[in-house]
Amino acid sequence: MILMMVVTAVTVPAPLASGASPLGSVVLGSGEIGGDTWSASVRREDAPAQARPVAELQPCIGIGSERLGGGNGGGSCTFRSRLSPEGGGLWITTSEPNEAETETAMTAVAMVFAPVTASVKATLLDGRVETIGLKRLTSDQARKAGLRRLRYAAFATTGAWCLARLESFDSSGHMLWRNGNLRDQSCASTN
Secondary structure (H helix, E strand, O other): OEEOOOOOOOOOOOOOOOOOOOOEEEEEEEEEOOOEEEEEEEEOOOOOHHHHHHHHOEEEEEEEEOOOOEEEEEEOOOOOOOOOOOOOOOOOOOOOOOOOOEEEEEEEEEEEEOOOOOEEEEEEEEOEEEEEEEEEHHHHHHHHOOOOOEEEEEEEEEEEOOOOEEEEEEOOOOOEEOOOOOOOOOOOOOO
């Protein structure tokens, strides 16, 4: 199993204050590739009730994959800092090995960004460049998760998805954020 997280903390939901409505996770995507199932979700990071506007930009994402009853997965939160266009996004991957456990059979990816972010450009270790259009949480999804209408992507791909660089852009194509030093973090334990 390969599990890569940019920010690595998972919080446990705090008890609800009186009069507060329960918040939950929202599924961002799910599917199956070659017998491997995956699912990604987002929820609000727990924060004091008086910090609600800040908490609306403090997401936690979770991702999981499973093969034949054995599951891999993890979660990642913003560590009580706000998502901002200049600060980049929050992303996580999980992978399933092939039957011989010698290569990566499938990689699932989940990422969230501040609402102004419209797309992401991922430069893979092999030099390919992928442009990823981001979806926006619906009003109902945002309300259920206790978040603003963040932008997100959730997908799976056959094989390894290893990054060299990740960049985010607004709807006019202006670069908001760039991380060009992902070689050591991405797919560190692949063959």
